[in-house]
Amino acid sequence: MNNKTAKKKTGLGYQIYLWFDYLYSTVVTLWGVLSHTFTKADTVEYPDEQPHLYPRFRGRIVLTKDPSGEERCVACNLCASACPTDCISLQKTEDESGRWYADYFRINFSRCVYCGLCEEACPTYAIQLTPDFEMAEYVRQNMVYEKEHLLINGPGKHPDYSFYAHSGKAVSGRQKGEGINEAEPVDVRSLLP
């Protein structure tokens, strides 16, 4: 606003106009609030009524299994290194067929911030976040979930994916090169094309 118009707007007339302007906006405000008498409350009365959780809601963490019912987790430790609060702890071991799996897998949910970085880091879709937040405990120690608490009996969000079907690693029943999209292994000692 330049000085000329500023000078104009100091008279009594402008003051009276301003008061009426305030009065008008007050009435509009009062009406706006009053019109909410018949709108529905946004409150979800939680213990009586479950809130709607979307499929991508980030809640309790689970470990999934592949379609054949084997554990997906290969204990690569990427989730643990991605975790900003260092709440995941695990140890790798192998079974006799050559599959890698976690010897123990422990998530301290009293530290977890449900950021979902572990799920993003996981190369085998093993670790996933689920729409469940009802994890309250009376004893803090109970917030530490072991592998048997974390494992679920299903594939979760990626029902058809199986890591060892793609991996190029020999496990029992399937040799190298027999997986999906895999070529025969090259004999590096041969010079033949």
Added chain:
Amino acid sequence: MSPVVANLLNIVGILVFVVFGAAMLTWVERRILGIWQDRYGPNRVGPFGTLQIVADMIKLLVKEDWVPAFSDKIVFVIAPTIAMFVVVAAFAVIPMAPGIGVIDLNVGLLFFLAMTSLGVYAVMFGAYASDNKYALIGGIRAAAQMVSYEVFMGLSLMGVVMLAGSFDLRTVVMSQQDGWYIFPQCVGAFIFLMAGIAESHRTPFDLPEAEHELTAGFHTEYSGMKFAMFFIGEYVSVLMTSAMITVLFLGGWLGPDFMPPLFWFLLKTLILVFFMILVRGSLPRPRYDQLMSFGWKCMLPLSLVNLVVTAALVLL
């Protein structure tokens, strides 16, 4: 029934009604505000949350009734008593219906103005005795606000007094049989409503206790039942302002015959209470200097013009 028994019934009945009604009002206000803010408000204790006041009372009663060591102890204790006393005393002159009302003073309106003016002592004493900077600022604001609002509060009622020709509130109500004073005195009613809201320290004129700036203003140091007395005093004050507007501008208990007079009085009062809650739920708190300039530069001239015009019309 002998007049003594009738008087006692009146006094006790009105006292209980006023205090209990004010306590209920805390729940009503929270529910109504909840509805207007798209939520529920307290609905857990008892049916629809009506027993919330019982829970609040238990909480306030078992709280430690602490008097700060640095406070002026006698004044500190007296202040909430004044806050409660003046508003309840002012209720004595309000005629609720024929035969219901504690006393009919021929200077009832002046008694009401006197009592509400005394209310500022509660705030100032409480603020002074607390020895707390927030309380002090709240007390100063209350004093300045009260001084400026008392002036046009009284002036805005003089139009009604001129039309009715009496300070007796029962006469004022009876003289409205031909038409409520809100029509000839709409400006006066508007000004009195503003002053009444300021008088009971309610948003948008709650600068003495503005919780966002001054924690709790003048009652920062109060807890337990002393705090409750300030709190209930405020709600009695809301009831009283509404009842006063009903008596002065909305024809008191006058209404169609199919309902008892008391019903009409309570209905009008309740609608005004709801309106004051609506104002609280929607309007922001003005800055301190805006409030003062609004009082002195807008409301006071307006009430003077109203007074002069009414006087001229009455004389003609």
